[in-house]
Amino acid sequence: xxxxxxxxxxxxxxxxxxxxxxxxxxxxxxxxxxxxxxxxxxxxxxxxxxxxxxxxxxxxxxxxxxxxxxxxxxxxxxxxxxxxxxxxxxxxxxxxxxxxxxxxxxxxxxxxxxxxxxxxxxxxxxxxxxxxxxxxxxxxxxxxxxxxxxxxxxxxxxxxxxxxxxxxxxxxxxxxxxxxxxxxxxxxxxxxxxxxxxxxxxxxxxxxxxxxxxxxxxxxxxxxxxxxxxxxxxxxxxxxxxxxxxxxxxxxxxxx
Amino acid sequence: xxxxxxxxxxxxxxxxxxxxxxxxxxxxxxxxxxxxxxxxxxxxxxxxxxxxxxxxxxxxxxxxxxxxxxxxxxxxxxxxxxxxxxxxxxxxxxxxxxxxxxxxxxxxxxxxxxxxxxxxxxxxxxxxxxxxxxxxxxxxxxxxxxxxxxxxxxxxxxxxxxxxxxxxxxxxxxxxxxxxxxxxxxxxxxxxxxxxxxxxxxxxxxxxxxxxxxxxxxxxxxxxxxxxxxxxxxxxxxxxxxxxxxxxxxxxxxxxxxxxxxxxxxxxxxxxxxxxxxxxxxxxxxxxxxxxxxxxxxxxxxxxxxxxxxxxxxxxxxxxxxxxxxxxxxxxxxxxxxxxxxxxxxxxxxxxxxxxxxxxxxxxxxxxxxxxxxxxxxxxxxxxxxxxxxxxxxxxxxxxxxxxxxxxxxxxxxxxxxxxxxxxxxxxxx
Numbered sequence: 001x002x003x004x005x006x007x008x009x010x011x012x013x014x015x016x017x018x019x020x021x022x023x024x025x026x027x028x029x030x031x032x033x034x035x036x037x038x039x040x041x042x043x044x045x046x047x048x049x050x051x052x053x054x055x056x057x058x059x060x061x062x063x064x065x066x067x068x069x070x071x072x073x074x075x076x077x078x079x080x081x082x083x084x085x086x087x088x089x090x091x092x093x094x095x096x097x098x099x100x101x102x103x104x105x106x107x108x109x110x111x112x113x114x115x116x117x118x119x120x121x122x123x124x125x126x127x128x129x130x131x132x133x134x135x136x137x138x139x140x141x142x143x144x145x146x147x148x149x150x151x152x153x154x155x156x157x158x159x160x161x162x163x164x165x166x167x168x169x170x171x172x173x174x175x176x177x178x179x180x181x182x183x184x185x186x187x188x189x190x191x192x193x194x195x196x197x198x199x200x201x202x203x204x205x206x207x208x209x210x211x212x213x214x215x216x217x218x219x220x221x222x223x224x225x226x227x228x229x230x231x232x233x234x235x236x237x238x239x240x241x242x243x244x245x246x247x248x249x250x251x252x253x254x255x256x
Numbered sequence: 257x258x259x260x261x262x263x264x265x266x267x268x269x270x271x272x273x274x275x276x277x278x279x280x281x282x283x284x285x286x287x288x289x290x291x292x293x294x295x296x297x298x299x300x301x302x303x304x305x306x307x308x309x310x311x312x313x314x315x316x317x318x319x320x321x322x323x324x325x326x327x328x329x330x331x332x333x334x335x336x337x338x339x340x341x342x343x344x345x346x347x348x349x350x351x352x353x354x355x356x357x358x359x360x361x362x363x364x365x366x367x368x369x370x371x372x373x374x375x376x377x378x379x380x381x382x383x384x385x386x387x388x389x390x391x392x393x394x395x396x397x398x399x400x401x402x403x404x405x406x407x408x409x410x411x412x413x414x415x416x417x418x419x420x421x422x423x424x425x426x427x428x429x430x431x432x433x434x435x436x437x438x439x440x441x442x443x444x445x446x447x448x449x450x451x452x453x454x455x456x457x458x459x460x461x462x463x464x465x466x467x468x469x470x471x472x473x474x475x476x477x478x479x480x481x482x483x484x485x486x487x488x489x490x491x492x493x494x495x496x497x498x499x500x501x502x503x504x505x506x507x508x509x510x511x512x513x514x515x516x517x518x519x520x521x522x523x524x525x526x527x528x529x530x531x532x533x534x535x536x537x538x539x540x541x542x543x544x545x546x547x548x549x550x551x552x553x554x555x556x557x558x559x560x561x562x563x564x565x566x567x568x569x570x571x572x573x574x575x576x577x578x579x580x581x582x583x584x585x586x587x588x589x590x591x592x593x594x595x596x597x598x599x600x601x602x603x604x605x606x607x608x609x610x611x612x613x614x615x616x617x618x619x620x621x622x623x624x625x626x627x628x629x630x631x632x633x634x635x636x637x638x639x640x641x642x643x644x645x646x647x648x649x650x651x652x653x654x655x656x657x658x659x660x661x662x663x664x665x666x667x668x669x670x671x672x673x674x675x676x677x678x679x680x681x682x683x684x685x686x
Contacts, residue, residue, distance in 0.1 A: 190402040
């Protein structure tokens with residue numbers, strides 16, 4: 001049983017800062033696993049552990065995704081190995097280009113039974129790549145999955161829709177996008193982190209997997225943070241009756 | 257190496273732990289370092305300066321490579337009251353000579369750099385893991401317990417900080433007592449580096465260390481501090497725990513008041529607070545050093561209480577490095593003879609005794625007590641200094657008084673004898 005969990009590498013949103021001109025700065029943000037893909041890796045790890053399968057983490061992106069801390073982080077979460085295609089033109093791709101790059105990477109992995117994706121990426125959240133990847137690989141694809149039961153040659157999955165739970169049987173191989181409700185990603189244990197240091201990561205160039213420059217279809221002209229509302233900075237200190245009264249008077253005035 | 261055993265396990269990825277790990281791995285030992293935060297330095301709060309003499313020995317020219325902020329070439333000490341501030345300002349090219357230089361640091365970046373060094377030397381870094389307990393068999397420490405996992409080692413080194421719960425679990429120390437520790441809070445305030453150069457009268461790359469006694473800690477044992485970083489200022493307040501109970505303000509309020517003091521506010525104008533943190537500071541000096549050697553275990557850095565607060569200078573990081581070096585030497589010696597008993601590991605104590613760590617701690621051993629016993633430093637002298645300065649500099653048109661009388665008036669408020677006594681006691685304790 002070969003399982004592939006796809007993950008995107010994104011700047012850690014905790015450390016993204018907004019400059020005074022509302023530009024977004026990634027300067028201090030280290031690369032990390034896109035939050036939704038933690039669920040995807042966890043789902044892969046649980047299936048691989050239950051069925052003695054082999055789990056591989058696959059990612060594509062600019063050269064900076066080849067980061068030792070990040071790789072160790074992924075490997076401590078269950079995958080036996082990582083395959084990355086890292087080339088600087090693999091940044092700011094559209095979803096179809098991303099799916100194509102992933103397909104090229106996955107073809108290097110070889111045989112697979114199940115490919116898992118997250119519900120969307122933490123930065124753009126287009127929710128397209130999983131579906132397009134299935135199409136490109138010419139295998140069944142289903143999204144919004146929050147339960148997976150693996151059987152011989154097939155999976156039975158559940159999707160929580162607006163007013164019903166849909167149960168679907170899909171023949172393998174297949175591509176499945178999981179929701180963030182499917183599991184609670186593990187906090188790697190000491191031994192898992194230690195073991196991650198011994199696992200392997202293969203880093204390939206675009207050329208190695210036979211893809212040339214896609215040519216940019218997307219041009220980011222500007223990314224701005226929303227304008228901050230000027231606050232009145234009217235601070236009433238203390239908990240005296242007077243302070244409370246003044247607070248209520250002011251609130252009342254605004255509400256009227 | 258078998259998967260379940262290391263030569264050494266180090267608990268805590270601060271300076272003491274990381275340097276110990278680095279030195280051991282460099283000599284070929286199999287070393288694991290376990291850090292509770294997501295990265296080294298993430299759980300750390302420091303005022304902000306490292307005296308380089310200790311680390312310079314281990315990583316020569318480290319300041320060229322490490323993410324240090326500014327070289328400290330200006331030292332200021334102030335006596336502060338609610339409305340005034342009397343400052344001694346010392347700047348000299350004698351400060352900042354290589355070997356005796358010091359640097360302001362932001363430990364988030366600095367510790368990660370140090371951790372990188374350790375990792376390159378072969379240390380297995382495990383971050384985001386809390387060590388819950390130690391494996392102890394027949395009184396001998398044999399490794400660590402973290403969640404469901406256990407890992408064994410010939411020696412375990414505790415570098416888990418001022419409130420070392422592991423040392424406490426071993427029974428090597430009791431609960432921290434309120435007079436042994438202070439509470440420190442710190443803000444990092446971002447300002448363009450040219451603005452800092454101008455406001456603090458610093459050359460590019462050079463900076464100021466500034467300590468305050470008096471109102472920052474509401475007249476209690478403690479004080480305020482400012483260190484200039486490249487493009488930010490570390491500013492904070494420290495107050496001894498047992499005194500804090502008696503203070504009329506909370507620590508966050510002390511910090512707010514310090515920031516809005518007329519002498520401080522203009523320095524921070526336009527700055528943006530980017531980080532707020534709080535931590536315990538070991539302040540007991542030699543008297544709080546717990547048992548630091550046991551069968552299969554050594555304690556280093558803050559966990560061992562290796563820190564001195566002299567009022568005009570605060571040192572902890574160089575002791576962290578110094579104790580790490582002694583511990584590493586002891587472990588290497590123990591490995592040679594395969595003897596990790598407490599008896600053999602006493603060589604750690606001898607190495608410490610011969611190093612600046614114990615020499616300095618012993619030298620200043622009465623100073624923490626002196627500070628605590630001399631509240632006038634914090635609630636008397638700042639006011640006296642401000643009043644004297646007021647008489648000197650404020651011109652009202654009233655007839656002048658003789659200088660002696662003018663000054664003695666203020667001295668008498670505290671009492672000449674008291675001043676002499678405090679001075680004598682203070683100098684003796686140094």
